[in-house]
Amino acid sequence: MEQTTVKQPLQNALEQFQALDQKITHYYSIIGLADWDQKVMAPKKGRNVFAKAAGTLRTEVFKLSVSEEMGSLLDTLSASENISALDEVTKAKVREYKSYYQKSKSIPAEFFQEYAILTGQANDAWEEAREDNDFAKFLPFLEKIVEYKRKFAEIYGYKDHPYDALLDEFEPGLTVKILDPLFAKLREASVNLLNRIQKHGKQTRNEIFEQTFSIEKQKDFNRFILPIIGFDMEAGRLDETVHPFAQTVNIGDVRLTTRYLENNVRSALFGTIHEAGHGIYEQQINPEFEESVLQSGTSFGIHESQSRFLENMIGRSKEFWSYFYPTLQEYFPTQLAHVSKDEFYRAVNTVSPSFIRVEADELTYNLHIMVRYEIEKALISGEIEAKDLPEIWNKKMQDYLGITPLSDTEGVLQDVHWSFGGIGYFPSYSLGNLYAAQILRTIEKVLPEFKSHIENGRFDVIQGWLKENIHQYGKLYTPNEIIVKVSGEELNADYLVDYLEEKYSEVYGLEEK
């Protein structure tokens, strides 16, 4: 046997830590499967009781993560005399558990339970409020959630802004100080570009999508492209749900869902490509990280960068449709007979302000996020209160998108996130776009054949690059470490701004600024 420099007590701690990590990860894997099942497969009548069963396992995971055993292991492993002896992988695992442990151990159990009950009720109230277009029904719950979130922020702690504590849950290390200038630049450029498109843009043939596209054929086409763009169907599935999502069970089992609409061929198509971006990220993580906390994507933002990169930078590119459009025409010969490849490309890139975030195009999408980001920040700092939201929402929609929602259902009530307490989540979506554009610029530099790879359907080369540079690492590196490692610099809004400017100037025949 090789000699080792690791001392015995540390060795014990390492083994115990590894066993605990594995147990927690195993439980998360089962919870992931159960979550997927309840959304996709479970019959109606069993769901309420099953939610209690799943809750029991979730509670167990929480207890293990904040247990005395975990605390003492983290203490031992991060003690100054030990930390230097740890390898990079173990250090990353310790970092992940420590961050959760430190945040969660100071939350009294009852506080956590009350909050869990509140979000359960809030979700029902939100559904009803949205259905009835009655913000007042949701308001008392939203007020309480904001109150709790302000308290969480205090418990978690922050340096400059209380919202930082919440952002950190979704994007470790992210702060208002970092985000404000990035988002300001993106917002201004987007509003400006949108105005120019609306004034001077040459219209696209968006009406081609107002035809009937057989759902069976849509399904076939989706299943046809998935493996080509890099999703391994032997390590995943594609199913149907009203709200598409991707769920990982383990590296060899990543499940996507999409939604087919007969009168909207774009919805399932780009939904599938988007979720495939999430899924391929998880499928390409280093198998050595399997059964450990490192076995998933590093943050919501980096995850979203992978889905948006595949959906928008690749899936809405001219080269993508050079490769796939002839086949799509074969699937839908009548509908697409008189639509040229270029017309189709322009049509899938139609920019048009709309009320609903999830239906927004690539450009206006970020403006929807700005509305939410600014509101969340001000809510948590106490500058505004929940009751003022409909008014503020509508005002910002008018300012940025030039439209005012006709109802709260199409406005402030449209998203589920606040009802489950996900304040701090929304910025991830635009962060994803920012990361994606920065990654695009890098890949175009180091892989000069990038565009022709798309044009020739060589997605394996592109996915290989993403695996090598991003995917394989799982949670080994923090989001900031990843973007610096990939692109050589911190996150920079210029890349997305330039990309949008360039792409949409071309699509809409605008003169360069």
Next chain:
Amino acid sequence: MEQTTVKQPLQNALEQFQALDQKITHYYSIIGLADWDQKVMAPKKGRNVFAKAAGTLRTEVFKLSVSEEMGSLLDTLSASENISALDEVTKAKVREYKSYYQKSKSIPAEFFQEYAILTGQANDAWEEAREDNDFAKFLPFLEKIVEYKRKFAEIYGYKDHPYDALLDEFEPGLTVKILDPLFAKLREASVNLLNRIQKHGKQTRNEIFEQTFSIEKQKDFNRFILPIIGFDMEAGRLDETVHPFAQTVNIGDVRLTTRYLENNVRSALFGTIHEAGHGIYEQQINPEFEESVLQSGTSFGIHESQSRFLENMIGRSKEFWSYFYPTLQEYFPTQLAHVSKDEFYRAVNTVSPSFIRVEADELTYNLHIMVRYEIEKALISGEIEAKDLPEIWNKKMQDYLGITPLSDTEGVLQDVHWSFGGIGYFPSYSLGNLYAAQILRTIEKVLPEFKSHIENGRFDVIQGWLKENIHQYGKLYTPNEIIVKVSGEELNADYLVDYLEEKYSEVYGLEEK
């Protein structure tokens, strides 16, 4: 608040016991879902790693079930000064956990683990052996499994026969002493009836099934009959697997699978009806037992009685096809145009000795079980050894069914059960038939309209009766308590013997004995 006669320490123990019961049941519910998923939904590449995750949860359940906490709670609750204060429901829960605890706590953890590894390997070896028709490949594993099972029998303990200890795992209270005379009578009567059918029986039109039946239409028909015969589709699902089964997640979530073959319309149809029998049992358990150990059927034998009752006594009855045949003809007009209802009824009751148990008809099925029962009993007692099995198997097949398998694949290697250590399982199948016939005689007495209810599609009345008298109780009563409660007497083979004699004399136009 009402005054209670339960003293405080007992009250504490009751609350703790209930919490532990709920936790264990929650975990079983999740394991059930995971098992279903891995067989029905999971992509190939994730299954090995997921099996480890599920193993972690299974181990946890085992630990909880044999924990010191459990032991001390069971001691308290079954102490002489407390037991009389317990209600019937709690008593039954204590009985269930106590039985498992007493058996399992004496098994050393390593012994259990070695055994788990062995059965894992044995399953692979069995698959290979079956595929290659090479018993020698499975033999060393089977020998070890038999050795372990003999040891388990000694650890569990028994009064008369070591096999009793294994039977008890599947059918609490069942012994060789009870089973021997029941099975001897059934075997003799079946062999006799089979001989008479082969000599004097008027042939059925079995060849009508040698046509192509579109799988899509089969699916539609299966989905059409399921709710009519009593399976609640809002509390369950129907999917496809190579080996059909029923899996309970909870009372509101019971999942069936079936297998469609284009050249065999019977396979899916009776498979579905059979599994629905299992499923309806579970769906109709008293919801008050949900989230407790009582929330499932009381034993393998009683469970099988419900599937066989629905499949054979109802699903293969003349009245069933009076009701459903016209619709089946609408689904398959060409195939069934020149087949009368009576011809169809006789054809689905064709008796024909065959090598494979799962393809056997209602009469010869029990003879397949007799072969296995006698072999298992002699193996465990040490009268025979694993190496002698192919010879003994073929001899018994010849004696009882009059045919000798052409290969071990079609003989001693056909079933999965021994490879996972399920020695003692097979008798449940014939027990199910015995129970079912006894229940049939009772129901015909107390529900004189039974046959016309079938003929009129009033399965709700029949399922209502089964719910009232059997299903609702879950594990509240032991199998013997249930059959006595329902029929007023202990299990008696005469009912099945008479039923088979009567039915097949009519189907095959035999003279009564």
